[in-house]
Amino acid sequence: RTSWLEGRGGMVGADLLPQRLARLQRAASHRVSGLRIVLDNLSDVGNKAAVLRTAESFGILNVHIITTPNTAAADHAAHRQRWLKNTRRPVRSVTTGADKWLKVHHHLTAQECVDELRKDAFRLLCAKPEAPEQDVVRSDVVPLHHVDFSLATALVFGNEKCGVSRDMSSLSDGDFTIPMVGLTESLNISVAAGICMHWGRLARLEALDRVRGGGVTSDMGGEDQVVLLEHYASINRLEKERKAGIGREERKQIQEEMATRFPSTRTSKFAE
DSSP states (O other): OHHHHHHHHHHHOTTSOHHHHHHHHHHHTTOBOSEEEEEESOOOHHHHHHHHHHHHHTTBOEEEEEOOHHHHHHHHHHHHHHHHHOOSSOOOOTTTTGGGGSEEEEESSHHHHHHHHHHTTOEEEEEOOOOTTOSSOOTTEEEGGGSOTTSOEEEEEOBTTTBSOHHHHHHSSEEEEOOOOSSOOOOOHHHHHHHHHHHHHHHHHHHHHHHHTSOOOOSSOHHHHHHHHHHHHHHHHHHHHHHTTOOHHHHHHHHHHHHHTOOOOOOOOTTO
């Protein structure tokens, strides 16, 4: 619980200012691990960065990114084009550094991504648009507000033009959609993902509240929250020492230490 994590804060962040430590504690104690986002071959680097930033702001811890060789080449070309358009100053990432607070899992195939999620008992639901000529949602697609987020769930968002890949669709457990009542038939991928992350997080924590009796801010156990807080404190330390002019070898040593102290976060099994 949050109070227990705060009690461990003195051991974790002795070198941090109280205000900074409080922010890191709040972030670590509000992370959700049982709701994950999967980006299936997004082609727009701006959309990908926006999803990562939104995930961090809504307390989502894990994002899975599937990048085939063709998508990777397109990403590289897009980054190069952005730099060529503005040679006087660098283009700052839309994430504004938010991605360093996340666990970003990279995969080369849909099968590889699904295999990793299945190991932690996740089900996968693919985002699909509503049928354009119908006023009701198709019977084979579950509306977002009917998804049971008490179960460990990964929401899959596909390419901006082609949607979710055939491989991922065949491997997933079903489809969901965001019901819309206006005349617009689709949403930008980063907007759609943001809506789903916010709704899914609230629904999952409400389910936990009913089981645990209230006061739940995360689906992670206390030990996992402490490990995450230690990782965040290490990131903060690395940034401070980089700004202070620490050498490359020293930074590499700190990064290696961070990698060994931040194992995979375990998902709460309360719903099983």
